[in-house]
Amino acid sequence: MSSTEPTGDAGRGAAEVAPADRLTPDEVTEVLALARAAGDADGADPLDEHVLLRLRDPAAPAVHLTARTPGGALTGYAHLDTTAPADGVGVELVVHPAHRRRGTGRALARAVLAAATGPVRAWAHGDHPSAAALAVDLGFTRARVLWQLRRPLTAALAEPSLPEGVELRAFRPGEDDEAWLAVNNAAFAQHPEQGRWTLDDLRVRLGESWFDRAGFLLAVESGTGRLLGFHWTKVHERPGSAPIGEVYVLGVDPSAHRGGLGRVLTAAGLTYLRDRRGLDRVMLYVDESNTGAVALYERTGFARWSAHVNYQLG
CATH class of the missing domain: 3.40.630.30 (Gcn5-related N-acetyltransferase (GNAT))
Incomplete structure (x- = not known):
């Protein structure tokens, strides 16, 4: 509203x-x-x-x-x-x-x-x-809060250092669609929107003018090619305003947790937005209730910018 x-x-x-x-x-x-x-x-x-x-x-x-x-x-x-x-x-x-x-x-x-x-x-x-x-x-009652966090890209960024046996590559439309969807829906199984994506939801976004294949980063297992995690970046461009990057979707397969892959993928995407897209600021959205993710992003230099509230009736 x-x-x-x-x-x-x-x-x-x-x-x-x-x-x-x-x-x-x-x-x-x-x-x-x-x-x-x-x-x-x-x-x-x-x-x-x-x-x-x-x-x-x-x-x-x-x-x-x-x-x-x-x-x-x-x-x-x-x-x-x-x-x-x-x-x-x-x-x-x-x-x-x-x-x-x-x-x-x-x-x-x-x-x-x-x-x-x-x-x-x-x-x-x-x-x-x-x-x-x-x-x-x-x-109506206040049921859910979604934070928008921001940070400058001019500040120091952690160097992305991949775990042994993991490679980073760009998303391949038409080839990675189903594998990505499976990992996304597993990573966000408890999320009311992101965990319900279909192939149509993915493909309509792949057809958007803002889609940048090189900024859709996949972490895959060396040798097998199994998808372990991803960082999909986005750039918002609006007439009269400086462009801003976004951590659009960042996820790790539940089987690959506890290896630090989320931090590595975060750093890799931020580095891409700064060095390859020339941006000086970035934002993301995260549920207030996801305290682990909020803490991770705040340790990465993000701070709260605005809140979006979901109200429910009935």
């Missing part, structure tokens, strides 16, 4: 909210422009990668709620992911900065609750107090 709304009824009736199963290409363009404006104002993008990918896929099942002025200008948007009904409806909501404090976020939230048929899980990117207040008013 990205919303700055009054907690009373001052904005009641200010927004006309309409549901749709599909958005036209022009409507998708409007939503993306609204999200960019909100991200620029708030310092945190209001829609995560999963939603952005689904917006660009006209066949992806979802419920779209749009709020507009009487003149038709888009003032707010909510995305309802209904693909996993047993886990509830995933929601992301954003209000244009120029149309806040007029009841639009509240109107969208009420429309979300009217449209949802089961439990609701809503992300508040940036953990804004206004989003927290709206969540409390509507009966």
